[in-house]
Amino acid sequence: MEASNETRVTQFIFLGLSSHPGLQIMFFVLFLLMYLLTVAGNLLIMVTIYVDSQLHSPMYFFLSHLSFLDLSLSTVTVPKFLVNFLLQSKIISYNGCIAQVFFLHFFGGTEILHLTLMAYDRYVAICNPLRYTTIMNKRVCLLLIGCTLVGGFMHGFGQVFPVIQLPFCGPNEINHFFCDTHPLSLLACSRTFISETADMINSGTISLFSCSVLVISYAHIISTILKIRSSEGKKKAFSTCASHLMVVTLFFGPLVFTYMRPPVTFAVDKLVSVFFAIVTPLLNPFIYTLRNEEVKKAMKKLGGRLCVNIN
Template sequence: MAVTNETRVTHFILLGLSSDPDLRIIFFVLVLVMYFLTVSGNLLIIVTIFVDSHLHSPMYFFLSHLSFLDLSFCTVTVPKFLVNFLLQSKTISFNGCMAQVFFLHFFGGTECLHLTLMAYDRYVAICNPLRYATIMNKRVCLLLIGCTLVGGLMHGFGQVFPVIQLPFCGPNEIDHFFCDTHPLSLLACSRTFFSETADMINSGTISIVSFSVLFVSYAFIISTILKIRTTEGKKKAFSTCASHLVVVTLFFGPLVFTYMKPPVSLAVVKLVSVFFAIVTPLLNPFIYTLRNKEVKKAMKRLGR
């Protein structure tokens, strides 16, 4: 292990997803393909919404920002995993590890708040359709996006600050494919009660805020949809929310399991982490494009 004269760890070793050589190759190929599709799919949505004037509305503005967050969230961890495999190196510097923790939680926290913001947008569109353009004007949309970024920034600092204070003077092998608070706390040379408590409070706060807004928004949305007299009207209203509900479930489910649960084996944690760090950002573009006729039409116009 790498230590200084003060026996402080200067870098960590990321053990990855598996120690089996055959499985490592399979994982590398799968992750590489998924990352390529994630980058391509999310960039396509961003470009399509930016270029096509038919999609210059708050809903699609928020969708393009979600694609940016998915792309950024995935890029925090995957490239380092791929590079380490190609170079047969498993190391990451101490500062690089802390930066990875910060940006992982910055983009993750921002996306939690952004999905909450998208629920509010759907609430306004369905419950106050006549005032939608007035309420969700450009200035308000930019202000709300700014608030999610500030919230994500606070969450990122709130997660990395307690960890960076821990003394790392012994083992430096992280049984994961990226740096995160829980695997790092297992390597600390002192008690981690403060960092674990801060982690729980931080994650718990952003989860409670997000779930509260989501629950209230969809309670009003469902109530409004049920009052619509025509079946066609109900289907149209529900279709605007279905994709968002699927994305929320896919994103929050693994996160809650990882950060708000009693400790389980690291093998299970790594498996769930693959889902929320790689699979979910890949699925989101397909979920929105496959169910959204306007986006599909815009992509066809872009390809002409």
């Protein structure tokens, strides 16, 4: 603490998922393994798509960027979480906490918009196949990626700005395993109605926009797929969309539950946060690779090249 006209908090203490020593060891091993698999899985997808020229299409370009966002989102929270276990110190500075809030919502907001962009990409590919390469050219793809990053930055800033306006004069124990807007609002020593309202408006705006685009895109996609005469064509189109819808559901569900309501102290909030910050970035590579024959073939080809080079 530092003394001035009022006592201000300069660091926070995480209460984590559990204070039981045995559970802490189990959590450390479990989350370390999950993080390593997340890093390996997402890096493998990025490298595979970069190396294999047959995967140099907008769909796989967006998939590689999704892997980058998943890896980044997980890295914002998990390494600090693991270090806290090793050092037996669950302290984070005020500035570090604010930075964590910003980057959590920057990458999270960007991923929401990116999943929306991927739905639009599928809409163009299925509903306008003859114009697909013209509409989704390299310049347009880069521009759309840039728009998602700008949108993510605005979302992150919109989430962190109300938080830095709040006075924190104690207590400084965060009932969570990373810094976020809701747990911090509960520690503020002033009324948080404005910050909570801004939080919900910000989250609601990006969620409403993304959900609207997703619903409209998939309404057109499903209508077009049902008109396809070839059963093989229908199966391939549905398979591609099913993977994306699964990822959207896994990511959007916990986010809506967490951010579209006032802050509470329920333990279930921490479990839901584990899901969108740790579990979903781990599952996404498996969802896309297990259901995509082209990616699996490219990975086998990459593995074969590595074996030849090693031998």
